[in-house]
Amino acid sequence: MAVVAVAAGRLLRLRAAAAEGRWHRWRGDAVARSFLQPASARKDAAQLRQVAHFTFQPDPESHEYGQTQKMNLFQSITSALDNSLAKDPTAVIFGEDVAFGGVFRCTVGLRDKYGKDRVFNTPLCEQGIVGFGIGLAVTGATAIAEIQFADYIFPAFDQIVNEAAKYRYRSGDLFNCGSLTIRAPWGCVGHGALYHSQSPEAFFAHCPGIKVVIPRSPFQAKGLLLSCIEDKNPCIFFEPKILYRAAVEQVPVEPYNIPLSQAEVIQEGSDVTLVAWGTQVHVIREVASMAQEKLGVSCEVIDLKTIIPWDVDTVCKSVIKTGRLLISHEAPLTGGFASEISSTVQRWFFLLLLLKQHLQGWGCGSSGSALAWHACGPGSILSTTYQQRCCVRRELKSKY
Amino acid sequence: MRKMLAAVSRVLAGAAQKPASRVLVASRNFANDATFEIKKCDLHRLEEGPPVTTVLTREDGLKYYRMMQTVRRMELKADQLYKQKIIRGFCHLCDGQEACCVGLEAGINPTDHLITAYRAHGFTFTRGLSVREILAELTGRRGGCAKGKGGSMHMYAKNFYGGNGIVGAQVPLGAGIALACKYNGKDEVCLTLYGDGAANQGQIFEAYNMAALWKLPCIFICENNRYGMGTSVERAAASTDYYKRGDFIPGLRVDGMDILCVREATRFAAAYCRSGKGPILMELQTYRYHGHSMSDPGVSYRTREEIQEVRSKSDPIMLLKDRMVNSNLASVEELKEIDVEVRKEIEDAAQFATADPEPPLEELGYHIYSSDPPFEVRGANQWIKFKSVS
Numbered sequence: 001m002a003v004v005a006v007a008a009g010r011l012l013r014l015r016a017a018a019a020e021g022r023w024h025r026w027r028g029d030a031v032a033r034s035f036l037q038p039a040s041a042r043k044d045a046a047q048l049r050q051v052a053h054f055t056f057q058p059d060p061e062s063h064e065y066g067q068t069q070k071m072n073l074f075q076s077i078t079s080a081l082d083n084s085l086a087k088d089p090t091a092v093i094f095g096e097d098v099a100f101g102g103v104f105r106c107t108v109g110l111r112d113k114y115g116k117d118r119v120f121n122t123p124l125c126e127q128g129i130v131g132f133g134i135g136l137a138v139t140g141a142t143a144i145a146e147i148q149f150a151d152y153i154f155p156a157f158d159q160i161v162n163e164a165a166k167y168r169y170r171s172g173d174l175f176n177c178g179s180l181t182i183r184a185p186w187g188c189v190g191h192g193a194l195y196h197s198q199s200p201e202a203f204f205a206h207c208p209g210i211k212v213v214i215p216r217s218p219f220q221a222k223g224l225l226l227s228c229i230e231d232k233n234p235c236i237f238f239e240p241k242i243l244y245r246a247a248v249e250q251v252p253v254e255p256y257n258i259p260l261s262q263a264e265v266i267q268e269g270s271d272v273t274l275v276a277w278g279t280q281v282h283v284i285r286e287v288a289s290m291a292q293e294k295l296g297v298s299c300e301v302i303d304l305k306t307i308i309p310w311d312v313d314t315v316c317k318s319v320i321k322t323g324r325l326l327i328s329h330e331a332p333l334t335g336g337f338a339s340e341i342s343s344t345v346q347r348w349f350f351l352l353l354l355l356k357q358h359l360q361g362w363g364c365g366s367s368g369s370a371l372a373w374h375a376c377g378p379g380s381i382l383s384t385t386y387q388q389r390c391c392v393r394r395e396l397k398s399k400y
Numbered sequence: 401m402r403k404m405l406a407a408v409s410r411v412l413a414g415a416a417q418k419p420a421s422r423v424l425v426a427s428r429n430f431a432n433d434a435t436f437e438i439k440k441c442d443l444h445r446l447e448e449g450p451p452v453t454t455v456l457t458r459e460d461g462l463k464y465y466r467m468m469q470t471v472r473r474m475e476l477k478a479d480q481l482y483k484q485k486i487i488r489g490f491c492h493l494c495d496g497q498e499a500c501c502v503g504l505e506a507g508i509n510p511t512d513h514l515i516t517a518y519r520a521h522g523f524t525f526t527r528g529l530s531v532r533e534i535l536a537e538l539t540g541r542r543g544g545c546a547k548g549k550g551g552s553m554h555m556y557a558k559n560f561y562g563g564n565g566i567v568g569a570q571v572p573l574g575a576g577i578a579l580a581c582k583y584n585g586k587d588e589v590c591l592t593l594y595g596d597g598a599a600n601q602g603q604i605f606e607a608y609n610m611a612a613l614w615k616l617p618c619i620f621i622c623e624n625n626r627y628g629m630g631t632s633v634e635r636a637a638a639s640t641d642y643y644k645r646g647d648f649i650p651g652l653r654v655d656g657m658d659i660l661c662v663r664e665a666t667r668f669a670a671a672y673c674r675s676g677k678g679p680i681l682m683e684l685q686t687y688r689y690h691g692h693s694m695s696d697p698g699v700s701y702r703t704r705e706e707i708q709e710v711r712s713k714s715d716p717i718m719l720l721k722d723r724m725v726n727s728n729l730a731s732v733e734e735l736k737e738i739d740v741e742v743r744k745e746i747e748d749a750a751q752f753a754t755a756d757p758e759p760p761l762e763e764l765g766y767h768i769y770s771s772d773p774p775f776e777v778r779g780a781n782q783w784i785k786f787k788s789v790s
Binding site for chain 1: 601603
């Protein structure tokens with residue numbers, strides 16, 4: 001560890017020297033300041049309400065898994081569920097309003113295809129839905145439960161944390177509810193306000209025994225959902241609701257799996273590591289391209305995908321390379337999952353890390369307001385990167 | 401010349417007669433009150449129910465008519481503003497259910513308490529807020545009752561606890577308010593409302609048990625409008641006799657489209673609670689014309705014919721109007737005049753709601769905690785700070 005520390009220290013100084021030059025160069029630049037100012041300083045903030053704070057960036061088409069079809073997020077979910085029900089005769093889908101197709105159309109056509117015994121509605125009772133799902137899974141059936149909005153998952157919190165997560169452990173592996181998957185629409189949508197916008201992944205991150213997965217795109221969603229369903233642990237699959245229609249990609253028609261607990265480096269870079277999940281991945285990608293264009297900063301973008309158990313190695317390897325880490329999520333700051341990531345990274349790389357920064361949603365809770373949205377957008381993150389670099393420069397000067 | 405004068409005088413005489421007939425109408429005697437028969441309520445664990453006849457005074461009748469018409473027009477105006485994208489987010493309208501909110505208010509005192517779920521605009525009005533404040537809250541402006549930060553689902557007033565988004569979560573709250581009523585000893589009751597969809601939530605049964613165990617003055621009211629979002633009651637509930645679901649709590653099933661029926665049942669239930677006998681359950685059978693919310697057209701799970709039938713046979717405003725006119729409590733013209741006044745009031749309120757400024761950005765962080773002195777809340781990055789004053 002000491003050797004690492006020494007090497008890290010040397011690396012730190014080298015890095016600083018190279019970077020100094022770059023900073024000097026643009027310090028005197030007439031860089032347009034407007035986009036670097038915090039959003040609240042801008043007078044036109046209110047008018048930007050009509051504009052989404054990101055652009056979905058589809059991945060290039062993959063021919064690895066056979067023929068593909070153009071699908072949006074909810075269609076890719078339907079496809080995954082269709083594949084599951086076809087493959088596994090014990091698979092059932094249940095939740096509020098799933099029979100007619102679901103409020104976000106994720107289960108359209110499945111009841112007609114597989115029958116009302118396998119795709120059925122439940123009454124309005126989240127605690128009952130999850131408890132019932134656990135029971136079903138314990139007998140060995142594949143239970144796919146839907147909670148209509150992630151904001152409503154809290155009545156079921158006890159069932160998830162106390163029953164589902166601990167079943168295998170407390171029975172000494174005699175019983176388990178690994179074939180349970182809970183799906184819920186997640187995240188900001190613009191008009192959702194307090195109860196249709198929440199990102200509760202951090203609450204569940206504190207619970208060993210379950211897995212929490214959040215896809216960024218239709219291709220990822222189908223592969224990850226199929227992996228969750230087949231995984232032998234209870235999984236919660238959060239679907240970014242704003243991407244249901246907005247995200248369109250070529251998605252394989254046949255089933256395929258994307259492994260859980262493996263983060264993906266979407267874009268390689270050398271100056272700073274940007275980590276996000278779900279919708280924010282697209283914001284971060286835009287930030288990366290803006291940073292490259294306007295500041296000459298090379299960003300490495302990582303999609304975390306699985307919140308717990310999370311891929312510590314990929315993130316840490318990236319931080320060794322860049323020396324800087326920035327994490328962005330919609331959920332509130334305190335106790336948000338970024339805190340876990342940053343404290344883990346800091347624990348391992350205390351001397352290496354120049355400055356880590358995390359950006360999160362409003363400390364006041366919901367990031368559903370349109371104004372909050374905009375502030376989470378690329379311009380605001382970029383301003384942070386700019387100011388972060390000023391801080392780093394000042395710190396380096398004082399330390400070395 | 402003489403012929404012309406004669407013709408002119410004939411015309412003038414004819415013209416003079418019209419004002420005279422209007423004077424006749426104004427001085428026509430209306431009845432002071434009238435007795436009506438109302439539908440008998442189905443009872444659960446009760447020996448007697450509310451009376452089957454009731455007296456309606458002219459004054460009360462006009463008041464109820466005006467209130468119901470105001471709620472109706474306010475909801476329709478909200479519909480219009482939503483379609484113009486002046487109101488955004490979620491908007492759950494209660495037109496068709498006016499007899500519930502006005503009838504309940506008629507059966508209790510202003511010092512009693514009420515809590516409901518998200519279909520709350522009517523209750524916000526009957527509990528004392530003005531249409532201006534309600535519409536301004538819907539449009540998210542400063543003049544709104546929650547300062548523009550609450551919106552459709554989060555409106556509050558004195559002795560009115562909202563306005564709650566999570567289905568069923570307001571029922572244990574209502575039981576708690578009822579405990580406070582009992583504790584304070586001021587003879588107050590708490591009306592705790594929920595819908596037919598929420599009736600299947602576990603926490604409702606927990607609240608029933610607590611209220612019955614401790615004999616809380618809580619009137620549980622299930623507003624059964626036959627559909628929980630898009631799910632009809634038959635497909636959601638093993639027992640659609642919602643008034644019996646309290647099991648050990650006595651219940652009554654009330655025709656929620658008849659304001660007099662609702663009023664009598666509420667009076668009966670309030671008297672029951674005030675006498676210290678414990679909680680009671682009321683099921684109001686009612687109907688909503690709009691879909692679940694403005695994003696729901698409302699016709700994919702029920703037929704237009706069904707909606708039309710309810711509108712033509714059981715519309716609460718129409719029922720009251722017919723009763724009043726037929727018993728000489730009011731004239732059609734008088735009620736039309738009220739309609740015109742109400743329309744004007746709603747127009748003015750809508751004007752205000754559209755023109756009022758939005759709350760200032762500085763207030764975004766207010767009222768998170770109660771704390772003195774104010775503290776800072778971080779925005780989306782650490783250089784954006786909001787002061788949290790409370």
